Amino acid sequence: MKNLERLAGDIRFAGINELLARLAVVGKTFADTPELSKLTFIVKRTxxxxxxxxxxxxxxYFSVASDAMRDVLEMxxxxxxxxxxxxxxxDWLTTDDKDRWKRFAPAPVRKRLQTAGVVHFGDKAESKDYKGHSMGLHVSPVPLINSADGVVPEHSWLNEAGFWEMFDHDRGLVRGLTMFIEKAAPGSPxxxxxKKDMTSFDEASRQAERLKRVWLAIPEAGVKLHEGDPATAGNIIIGTMVGSGIIDRELIVSAGEDDAxxxxxxxxxxxxxxxxEPVSRAAAKAFLSIAKSDDTNTTTTSSSGQGERPSQ
Structure with missing residues (x-):
């Protein structure tokens, strides 16, 4: 309930709503197109x-959201x-279960895509993403990124991670749908x-990505702090917070010139x-901790006064 109250009227809701409406219409066009109708259920499943x-x-329940997005990734x-x-x-629709798994399990499908140059795995982000989903789905000694009882605490960044997953995987899904439709039913409705624009979705996706960058800046800043460089550590966090619109650029431009x-x-x-807001909360706490540890009391704005990430 608290998440719902926090996000009421948020662009991320509008973006996901636009996505769901688009998938519903795409599903109908699949059903109405003979070359596509046999796979209508895939669109409905996504x-x-x-x-x-x-x-x-x-x-x-972030782990549940992650499992759902793994399903989308496989489709x-x-x-x-x-x-x-x-x-x-x-072949996939008509073969028996044993042969279907042999030919269309994730591993052989990914191998064909890699060979065709459609998706690049190895050490790429696509491979790490798939591996992360698999580790979360299958039982293993690796602990889940979640709380002990499976429910994310109120102020955890994982309350945002579900949105990161949804926006990331919708872009991949749209790419897959577009490739298939162009091949099977070019020129169809x-x-x-x-291929229609999704204005709200795109804006929401950018906002989610900005918050993701803020979160990723926290451990990056932690490394610099551990190396004895609190000024750069603070700049890393400040830069992403300015870039995301969490804090005003002018405040940073002026900071350090006037004690007030x-x-x-x-x-x-x-x-x-x-x-x-969990990501803003975490980043601000990290910055305050860095500022407290800095014996020179630097406000970490000298090298990135325009609010951009410093060069590393």
Whole structure:
């Protein structure tokens, strides 16, 4: 309930709603297009997965949201496989379970995509993403990124991570759907629909990505602090917070030139450290900890006064 109250009217809700509406229409165009109708259920399944991920994110069950997005990821790869191997869709639909698993399990599908140069695995982000989902889904000694009882605490960054997952995997899904439609039914209403702009979704995706960068800046700053460089550590956090719109650029431009402005920055961070927005809260707390550890009391603005990330 607290997540729902916090996010009421948020662009991320509008973005996910636009995505769900688009998938519903795309599903209808699949059903109405003979070349696509046999795979209508895949589009409906992805729609259900995003609904599940949204509900799980709001309820604090990040692991459930992650599992739903792994399902979407596998369907993305299948659609890409069907696009580069047109006979595979019918084979997948008609073969027996044993042969289907042998030919269309995630590993052989990913191998074909890698060979075709459609998706680059290895040490790439795509591989790490898939591996992360698999580690979360299958029972292993590796602890889940979650709390002990599976429910994310109120102020945890994992309340945001579900949105990162949804926006990331929708982009991949749209790519897979587009590839398949272009191959199986070029010029169809389905192609027109999948290629339409999604204004709210794109804006929401950018906002989610900005918050993700802020979160990733915290451990990066921690490394610099451990190396004895609190000024750079603070700059890393400040730069991403400015870039995300969490704090005002002008406050940073002026900070350090006037002690009162520097105090205003600290006070802003103190307020954010008590806010309901988990990523802003975590970043502000990290910055205050860095500032406290800095014996020179530097407000960490000298090398990035315009609010940009410093060069590393």
């Amino acid at each position: 729609h259900a997965d995003f609904m599940t991920a949204l509900e799980a994110t709001l309820s604090g 993305q790869y299948l659609l890409m496989d069907f696009a580069i191997n047109p006979d595979h869709a019918d 389905a192609e027109d629909e999948i 402005v520097g105090e205003a920055l600290i006070e802003t961070m103190r307020q954010l450290a008590e806010s309901d």
